[in-house]
Amino acid sequence: MDRVKKLVCILSSVFLASAVLAGCGSSSTKGSSTAKEKLKNVNISYVKSPLNVPSIVEKKENLFQKEFDKDGIKVTFPEITEGGKMTEAMAAGSLDFANAIGATSVILAASNGVPIRIIGMYSRAPKAFTIMSKDQNITKISDLKGKKVAGPKGTILHQLLLGALSKENMKINDVQFINMGIPQAVSALMAGDVDVALVAGASVPQAEAKGAHVITTGEGILDATIVIAARKDFLDKHKDIAKRYMKVHDESLKFMKDNPDETYRLASEETNISIDQVKQMYGWYDFNPKITDADMKDLEATQDFLKQNDMLKKTIDIKSIIYNLNK
Structure with missing residues (x-):
């Protein structure tokens, strides 16, 4: 009888251990199913005009691919040249980054509920x-x-x-x-x-x-602010990707500084204008990506312009559409 009791205790311990292990396995499976889905694609708009040199360098020098290929992330460059079409694509979830979009388009979209955020400045070129x-x-x-x-x-x-x-x-x-x-x-x-x-x-x-x-x-009339924007839901899920995106953008600016002749050549070939014309226009642009106090004032002025000309029904807090990647 003692031997039977002993056997029952052993079997009970085995079943209990199995149940515990099964529970751990079940919990692990559940955790993996709810884990953040691996990013497979990044869609970045490509606009080469008026003279978007950083975008041209980024594409021609394969800078984004070099950064994201190591993680198996495919980069595509849909050529969406109209700001309104970019924000529509963002609203539909088919565009992740608007690389060079007018502040007017971003403000209009945000006012209409599109979850779009500014992560940096692209250029100022009145x-x-x-x-x-x-x-x-x-x-x-x-x-x-x-x-x-x-x-x-x-x-x-x-x-x-x-x-x-x-x-x-x-x-x-x-x-x-x-x-x-x-x-x-x-x-x-x-x-x-x-x-x-x-x-x-x-x-x-x-x-x-x-x-x-x-x-x-535009000199003396407006700053002609062009920004870099992204979908808020994408930023919330993949903030690390956005940080790497801006790192690549900085690399393009460094390339432009270190390789001016090659930069002029790439821009000339892509825009079908002469190298001399590229050099002339290049000096018109300020490509500093940092969002300054002056930029914020210009964004406010842009919203006022839209409101005064009956293109904007609902105003927004401009600060609310700025996404700080460092927080």
Whole structure:
């Protein structure tokens, strides 16, 4: 009888140990199923114009691939050139980083509930944004009264037009504004279908070569702030990836500083403008990625511009769309 009791105790201990082990195994399986899913893809918008040299260097020198290939993360570069299309892609979850997007587009999207956040500055280049005409009788902003002006609505160029008009005590109703993209606006200008075009970047020297002239640039009117943005849900899940993204961006800036001739060549080939024109335009840009107090003021001014021109119904706290990667 004692032997039977002893055997029962042994078997009970075995079953108990098995149950404990099974429980641990079950807990481990459950933990792995809820663990953060491994990132497989990163989608980064590619916009080469007006003269987005860091993006050109990053793509041509495979900087992002070199950083993320070691983790088996595939990098894709959808060429989405319109800010509104970028924010739509972010809202749909198909774009992770907007590498060079106008502050106007980010503020409009955030106001409409798109979970988008600014993680750094891309550029400031007021001289790269212009108002142009082919008509030799149109040489100053006051000459625009009653004229057909073509350009992209809700953008830095649109903001430039309104700011330039305001300095002359004019309003948008004083001109015939036609909403169209930069290439289309330049084509319409050359064809004589419009009197004035809002033109930026590489399209400026190209239009000048065809007989157009600059009436004004953005200098003294606005800072032409372009930012780097990302989806908030992506940032919350993959903050480490965003930090590495900005590290790569810094590497592109270092490449530009250390290899100016190669940088000019890459930009020239990618934008189809001469190296001399690239050198001329390159000096217009401030690519410092740090968000400064002046940048914050410019973002506030951009929101005011959107509100005053009935393009923004709901204002936001600008600080709320800045995502600090160091916290």
